Amino acid sequence: MAEGIARYLGHEAASAGTHASESDRVAEFAIEALEEVGIDTSDLRPKKIDTVYPGDYDAIISMGCGVSCPSLPIDEDWGLEDPHGGEREVYRKTRDAIRILVSNLIESCTDA
Numbered sequence: 739m740a741e742g743i744a745r746y747l748g749h750e751a752a753s754a755g756t757h758a759s760e761s762d763r764v765a766e767f768a769i770e771a772l773e774e775v776g777i778d779t780s781d782l783r784p785k786k787i788d789t790v791y792p793g794d795y796d797a798i799i800s801m802g803c804g805v806s807c808p809s810l811p812i813d814e815d816w817g818l819e820d821p822h823g824g825e826r827e828v829y830r831k832t833r834d835a836i837r838i839l840v841s842n843l844i845e846s847c848t849d850a
Contacts, residue, residue, distance in 0.1 A: 739768050739829075740801065740836050746777045749844060752795070754785040765822065771829040775837075799843070801836075814843075 744751030763769075764782045772779050790810060792798060798810055802817040816839050821832040 739772055739833050740799070740840060742772045742777045742779055742782050743833070743837050744840050744844075747840060747844060749840075752785070752790075753782075754787045754790050756787050765829075767821070767824070767826050767829040768833075770826065771833040774830070775833070797843070 739753075741751045741753035762783055764779065764784055769779045769782070772782075787810070790798070792811055797813040800812045800815040802815055802819065816836075818832060818835055818839075819828075821828045
């Protein structure tokens with residue numbers, strides 16, 4: 739969801755996870771939660787964290803979820819619960835939290 743939200747707000751971003759699905763589809767409730775607020779999800783695909791090269795990004799943010807990535811330099815951890823397997827409302831709350839955090843991150847980068 740963070741990738742879609744950041745792009746919607748006009749920034750380049752990519753998301754990857756430790757439990758990325760083997761399918762080519764993002765979780766249906768994640769797609770629904772994003773589309774409910776007008777975010778295009780057509781280019782979103784699950785990606786595994788081992789495809790991330792740190793040099794490609796200005797910052798690497800962990801959503802939380804108890805994830806440790808010893809091979810990645812995590813710049814910030816947002817401490818969010820993973821909505822995977824939750825009801826629609828869990829995805830909506832996660833979407834809203836991510837939107838606030840991405841907006842704050844973008845704001846802090848433009849202030850620097």
